[in-house]
Amino acid sequence: MLIVANWKAYVEDFTKAKHLMSAAKRVASRSKAAIVVAPPAPFLGALAIGNRTKVAFSAQDVSVTTGGAQTGESTARANMAAGATYAIIGHSERRASGDTNQIVAEKLSHALAQGLTPILCVGEKERDSEGRYLAFIREELRSALGAVAVKDRSKIVIAYEPIWAIGKHAKDAIRPHDLTEMVLYIKKVLAELLPGKSAVRAQILYGGSVEPEGARDLAAASGIDGVLVGHASTDAAQFSAIIRELT
Secondary structure, eight states: OEEEEEOTTTOOOHHHHHHHHHHHHHHHHTOSSEEEEEOOHHHHHHHHTTOOSSOEEEESOOOSSOSSSOTTOOOHHHHHHHTOSEEEESOHHHHHTTOOHHHHHHHHHHHHHTTOEEEEEEOOSOOOTTOHHHHHHHHHHHHHHTTSOHHHHTTOEEEEOOGGGTTSOGGGSOOHHHHHHHHHHHHHHHHHHSSTTHHHHOOEEEOSSOOSTTHHHHHHHHOOOEEEEOGGGGSHHHHHHHHHHHO
């Protein structure tokens, strides 16, 4: 089980960052799950220095550039040097800010080139009765992975984040049956893109509304390999509860 805490920009105080990190370390020491923390970029290096616990770190994004005269950019190489081993790519909030499928593909390639494990986010804005949202998911996957060497595609973690479910209470978000169908669909698409039987082993996370309530049932019923947790990961008690429910 892979559990990723995406702090987004909710954490602006380093004291709070250290408190959340301490809580993550405590729960990770008692859990069999792989715990990954994605702090805001300015905190990444400071939190990662000297870390010898089970907790790993992720960049929340990487630049489309590989370096040079690009003020304000945070490259994949710089994030890895700061202590990241993962990188969230194509999050819906980055796509809403202008990341096209082409940009996502370039960022994915940069992350892989530096040895980072990409967490590729895909997800539809809304569902329609005709199933057009399935074609939308397929295109996000094909455009991103199509730009990557076949041998590297199996290194990518997929995070399914239905945009329409983000911010909703868990009971109003996705149903286990619907998530199960989407996991199977994503694996079907991956089977067309990954070498051999790699699609069977591909890690698929859920990144909609993830709360302690119902997390265990949702995971057990759908076959997901973990979760990408947003706002709830910035509450130490809630995040710890989610980990306990899933492991």
